Amino acid sequence: MIMKTRILLSALLILIFGLLSGAGTAYANEEDVLKTLSYKLPVTRNGVTVTKVATPFWQSEYPGPVIDVRSKKSGTMTVQAYQSLRKLDSPVACTIKHGIYHPWSKTKNSVIHYYTITPVEDYKALKKAKLEEYTIHAGDIITNVVYLSEGFCKGNLKNRQIEFTCSALQENQRDFQLLGKAENGSRPEQWLYVKCEEGHKAFIQDTALLNKNGVKKGSLSNTGKSALDFLFKTYP
Incomplete structure (x- = not known):
């Protein structure tokens, strides 16, 4: 039930914000929205283009990482992002708000949506x-x-x-x-689709954001009050 609720929320967000291109798309009914939950797209890495599957959520029972972008202090941070995650050849400066970046975070941040790229x-x-x-x-x-x-x-x-x-x-x-052939050695990529303070939208990979000075990795800690009642703890 919890996962189905998250998937429905993902579908609603796609309805609002559009697909990876950022263009708005009108859907006739719920079934049309659900069909967008995973789809194929060409991804180019190190000069090699391979078809992958994009899914609008981070996988796992407890998705990670928790990314703490100076959450205890108001302000912004400028990072390098990309106009498209298909081919990383259009880097752009992107200023995002301080906060906790994670699919279950309730703090205000700059995320529009979270994506995972996996083998077909x-x-x-x-x-x-x-x-x-x-x-x-x-x-x-x-x-x-x-x-x-x-x-x-x-x-x-x-x-x-x-x-x-x-x-x-x-x-x-x-x-x-x-x-086809199984891609056993291929690791999933996790991306954040964000609204930059400069006015444009862009993609930031979770690992790249974690490597930024002042950004810390955190963890989830269940409070026991409900299945989705979590505290976000930051590592020293």
């Missing part, structure tokens, strides 16, 4: 099979499979999103075949 995982059904409550027919293709949390994944099937335990698909080679 598409699967083809070799025969009619059940995947959780879904009936999958021979030849059906489940595209853009990404990890959610607590052993659950999601993917797109015939223009709709479905959720299932990852092992039910990825470890069932009798019924499902991975299309």
Whole structure:
């Protein structure tokens, strides 16, 4: 339930702010919004262009890192960002507000949305099979499979999103075949899409922001009051 709530919030934010290009997009209904939750895009790194999957949230039960940008003092910080995360050839100066940068942070900051870039995982059904409550027919293709949390994944099937335990698909080679070659050594990228004080919007990678002077890495600490009631602690 918690993850579904986060996904719905992600969908609503996409509806408001648009996709990676920053352009506004009008959707006819909730199903159209859900279809945008993960999608393929070309990503160029070190001169090599590879198709990846973009997802508008950070994965894991407890996503990280917690990024503390001088949160105890009001003000701003200027960092290097990019106009597009597809190809990192257009760096721009971007001034962001001090604060805690994390998908669950309640402090005011400059984030519009959070994104994860992962390798493509598409699967083809070799025969009619059940995947959780879904009936999958021979030849059906489940595209853009990404990890959610607590052993659950999601993917797109015939223009709709479905959720299932990852092992039910990825470890069932009798019924499902991975299309293409697995990118076992590829690490996910996590990005923050932010509104810069200069007036433009840009992308900052989490690792780059953490390397900025004055920025500290923090952790999550559950207060026990509710599943989403967390304190953000900063490492010395």
